[in-house]
Amino acid sequence: MDFPTILQILDSAVRLMTPLLLACLAGLYSERAGVFDIGLEGKMLMAAFAAAAVAYATNSAWLGLCAGIMGALAMSAIHGLAAITFRGNQLISGVAINFLASGLTVLLGQKIFGLAGRTPALAGPARFSEITLPFAEALRPVPVIGPIYAELISGHTILVYVAFAMVPLTWWVLYRTRFGLRLRAVGENPASVDTAGVSVTRLRYGAVAICGVLCGIAGAYLATGISAGFVKEMTAGRGFIALAALIFAKWRPWAALGATFLFGLLEALANRFPNLDLGIITVPSMFMSALPYILTVIILAGFVGRAIPPRAGGEPYVKER
């Protein structure tokens, strides 16, 4: 493999990992606050549809992004209501959200656009365009660094940069701010927060809302950044892969970056080498495409060391005497 090929694969991995990273960080906020969320998939899907539909109608990717965030937030509100206010089972609520999004997007899409669940293709300002960073062309001739800057670092949509900026930001919020301290505490022992006179409910709603915003950006990126429009079930399990990455990362922001990069890289490799020729045998394309999902199963089965989730995760908080 030569240098330009490697760069191309890495570049593709960066694009593909972006929705995973955003969803993974979304899940991180929610689960660190003690609200398990297997509805990341549904939130992203809803956001992708809302973003594509509004971007098409208004011809503005930015308004699409707003709509995507609102769509995901609506799903978050349902999850919050079920899991926090009514103390329901968080897994069931998450499953319900996934089904709801899967059905609702197709239904609305068919009703509005009549294209069998698709939205019309987006073009121009209805999509996020790629940004060329300053001096990208000027630096290109510089050996090694030039191509890395011009190919890999420059030339992505704004949402990719947002996703990567979210990693240090999340770390900072989590470990350096009052909100982060309380967020982590409420996921470990909500009683400690409650007896300190801080509202468990408000904190958890806050975390679930942040989760919605990030899922919204992830969904908008899928529909208006990486593709040009919404397609039925376009998240294709990315919400679950993000969840696997979150466990792999042991609920830590920097590790989430690494974990989602691994998944992005696998997907990029599968795209680049559909039929990987290893000399003796040719790996079939189906296997290559299945790689991220196989890794997900391996991670979820616990083959990568013990991951200790937040201790109060999955449990509604009931004040005891």
Place this chain on the structure above:
Amino acid sequence: MTARPEAVNGAPAIELRGISKAFGPVQANKNIDLIVPRGTIHGIIGENGAGKSTLMSILYGFYRPDAGEILIGGGPITIHDSQTAIRAGIGMVFQHFKLVQNFTVLENVILGAEDGRLLRPSLARARGELKRLASEYELQVDPDAMIEDLSVGHQQRVEILKALYRQADILILDEPTGVLTPAEADHLFRILRGLRDEGKTIILITHKLREIMEITDNVSVMRRGEMVASVKTSETSPSQLAELMVGRKVLLRVEKAPATPGAPVLEVRGLRMVDAAGVERLRGIDLDIRAGEVLGIAGVAGNGQSQLLEILGGYPEKGARLEGEIRLKGAALPLTGSDARARREAGVGHVPEDRQVEGLIMDFSAWENVAFGYHDAPEFQNGWLMNQAAIRADASAKIERFDVRPPNPELAAKNFSGGNQQKIVVAREVERNPDLLLIGQPTRGVDIGAIEFIHKRIIALRDAGKAVLLVSVELDEILALSDRIAVMFDGRIMGERLPDQATTADLGCLMAGVEPGTPPEQAIPPAMGPAGVA
């Protein structure tokens, strides 16, 4: 932060007037009046379910009272939530600590009382403040230690520090010594006295008469939701308090005839156990129990008693390595590859330490729980089906004989009070007449009436010529019931004593791992009140 009422000169720290609180049909607090003078330690004592915790929860803002008035420092105040209580200068140390296990001490202390949006300045200030409090009140804790690495005693100090960091003037402690060693409890009392001398007001909720007598200035007694007495501690006695608590005379000492030990029932030789994590929990235990005798195992919780009971009961911890020998009536019992059922069939009854986890299925009805473990008995079978009628009839009879209240076998186990849950478990095991009864913490969280009853049944079983292994962290209980006392420390039997020859000081030394005779480093617990009122 202006909610703190102005202190009126000479006004009591806390005054409650006519506080009432009902949960559905249950009247938890009835027209409670309470005055706690500033700078005193005030004990609140009462049986389980007497309403002590409810009253304190009202004071800390967990519940709103249905009626009544709260005055802090002479000024009336409405406590909506914990935040109001904290601002009014009330701090609470719960029985189950409200700490985040994987946070440092500092992080736990500032949680909810941060100075601003960023943590760094808060942490710096808390570090200095902790240093000051540590030197002032003997509250030394490493500020950077993780809570999960701290001993229970140190975790409790963190809870006290949390309250002091929030500038609490009134400190409420709910059953603070339940989890402490005698030395730790002593240290806690020194801290509390120091706080009182600085003018803080302390409310101590406990069911241990000894602590009330030792440390409080005043004591209030609660019974069935009512405040039945408030007296100066110096003007009362343990037996008077016990009487007030239950509303009738209780037997402070268990009546029992001298034991007539027969043939050995249980012989344990060189029992060692290394748990899955590689920690040696039992370091060579030798025990003998004869027919018609109660062997009491005293010791601070966590010194191997639980492991011993589990091994004898047939369910050692998974992954543990065991060696040694157990003989029941001369026949060797397998150490591993056995289970609780095989042990029951061999004649071992077991009342486990934690009834809610090991003794009962909380969502199942009482009659099912009474049958558990013995549901395969031939009289409960109807071909290959369960003979529900027979099981129900059997359960009803046992529930009646053990005075389980309410006497309704259809009620789920979780709907009974702690004492009645325990009676269900004891009824199940004792009524089967086992040759050996293992009984762990028989009266933990059980009210005095039920304690008396359970103690009588244990003695009755002994008098019927059965062997009893009693494990309890309550020294009073061990002293009242045992014919011989063995003290466990760090997986070993430190020594054996006869109850009438053992002094509490002597046993306290053994429990702390100190051979009596050598000058002990740790403080010896002072003389106990009359035994039996654990």
